[in-house]
Amino acid sequence: MxxxxxxxxxxxxxxxxxxxxxxxxxxxxxxxxxxxxxxxxxxxxxxxxxDGFIDGYGARVDMELLGLRELAIVEVTLDRHDDETLEDFGQALADIPEVLEVYLTTGDYDYMIKVAVDGTRGYEEFLRSKLYKVKGIRHSRSSFVLRRLKSQQAFVPD
Known part of the structure; x- marks a missing residue:
């Protein structure tokens, strides 16, 4: 806490x-x-x-130059919602390098995941060899990012 x-x-x-x-x-x-x-x-x-207001420093890396030309947003619904399932799912996603961000959400889907891949073939490979091997997924829905309009890590309110 x-x-x-x-x-x-x-x-x-x-x-x-x-x-x-x-x-x-x-x-x-x-x-x-x-x-x-x-x-x-x-x-x-x-x-x-x-005091924790600054929790780290890092570089912004151009993913396209690294060959990861596409961002996909994946919405996932789990079979169960007990603490163990949520913990295991979160840890499994944390261990997948292509997964850039993971959010536990409200609404129709339990999680929203941002993934960096090399095109549709790279995305298919990600799904087959990584995401769909994670236990507990009931349903997923994907969208590809067409263009990033804004990206920032945080903001400081007045």
């Missing part, structure tokens, strides 16, 4: 916004953009990390 987060002030929020935009900013560059000197800025970043 997560603890209630502390209140963020405008400087903390500005730091988060700038790091979301460019996580490779140096402390000096970040400090300049948010109107702080380097040392207090560094201390704030470390506190944001320690």
């Amino acid at each position: 997560k603890l209630m987060p502390r209140e963020l002030d405008t400087k903390d929020r500005a730091i988060l916004r700038h790091l979301l935009e460019n996580g490779r900013l140096t402390t000096a560059e970040l400090a300049d953009r948010v109107g702080l000197s380097a040392s207090p800025c560094w201390q704030r970043v470390r506190r944001l990390e320690a």
Whole structure:
């Protein structure tokens, strides 16, 4: 269970916004953009990390250049909904590299899964050799992404 987060002030929020935009900013560059000197800025970043507001850093990779030209959204309904089935299904998906995101959802389907594949043949291979080998799937429905209109990891509310 997560603890209630502390209140963020405008400087903390500005730091988060700038790091979301460019996580490779140096402390000096970040400090300049948010109107702080380097040392207090560094201390704030470390506190944001320690408090869990920043939970990691990473690079955005061009999937097409890696040969994964298609994104598919797969909606899945499970046979059962007990804790063990949900845990096993979630762990099985976490172990499949092509699965980029998994959401437990409300509505007609239990899960929404974002998958990176190399075209329809790559998707068929993913279904046959990986997804359909996961126990407990009753039904699935797939859609291919035609174009990404927006992609961002998070946002910092005012």
